[in-house]
Ligand SMILES: Nc1ncnc2c1ncn2[C@@H]1O[C@H](COP(=O)(O)OP(=O)(O)OP(=O)(O)O)[C@@H](O)[C@H]1O
């Protein structure tokens with residue numbers, strides 16, 4: 001595993017549990033789906049710039065981290081300066097995709113005032129990564145802190161796109177807090193796993209807490225579920241109202 005001071009090493013390293021297909025196989029059908037997702041996000045708001053986008057889901061394991069990594073990758077491939085931040089502070093995983101240590105990251109930047117140059121990993125010229133960093137005793141309080149919000153403002157000046165990987169909406173309020181300081185929130189929904197009712201109530205909850213819902217991303221769609229895509233992994237973004245009309 002690379003040490004923290006290797007973060008200046010500008011080499012895209014994708015491995016392990018998270019194979020970032022948009023990076024490894026940019027011409028594949030799957031990568032094409034991620035580019036479509038990116039286009040859908042870009043067109044989901046004509047008036048407001050969606051610089052900070054966070055991804056959450058109703059329950060664990062719906063594909064947030066995989067989607068965040070691939071989405072950030074396709075933005076960076078268009079030479080858009082992109083930062084992916086791991087704000088799943090209770091179960092951080094982003095660092096695994098780059099084979100870097102999680103001992104320093106967002107937490108140390110905010111709490112210890114560690115320089116961004118030391119905590120941000122440059123996966124490539126246009127794709128930078130801020131892992132969660134060492135575990136914190138009070139993640140929700142951290143997410144509500146003024147220091148974190150000030151850091152987000154600083155990062156907005158440095159990057160064109162910031163993708164935030166969040167925990168699921170179950171049990172903790174972290175994703176709601178993050179949604180408030182994000183420009184747009186997308187709900188990742190695993191097909192055949194999460195019911196429309198559950199997804200709908202999560203969207204309602206997020207909206208009531210001030211999230212700007214920009215859409216839903218359906219993952220794990222299988223051939224029999226979708227006529228419009230080919231391959232094993234399918235991704236698309238659609239307006240969340242279409243996911244459930246019961247909102
Ligand atoms: N579209 C997909 N189709 C099939 N499998 C997928 C898809 N997206 C992710 N997976 C797999 O599902 C598992 C969970 O994905 P991931 O870690 O991205 O979910 P998550 O929502 O971030 O989970 P957690 O809530 O634990 O953070 C991984 O093993 C991943 O490889």
Ligand SMILES: [Mg+2]
Pocket residue numbers: 064065066088093165166
């Ligand atoms: Mg995750």
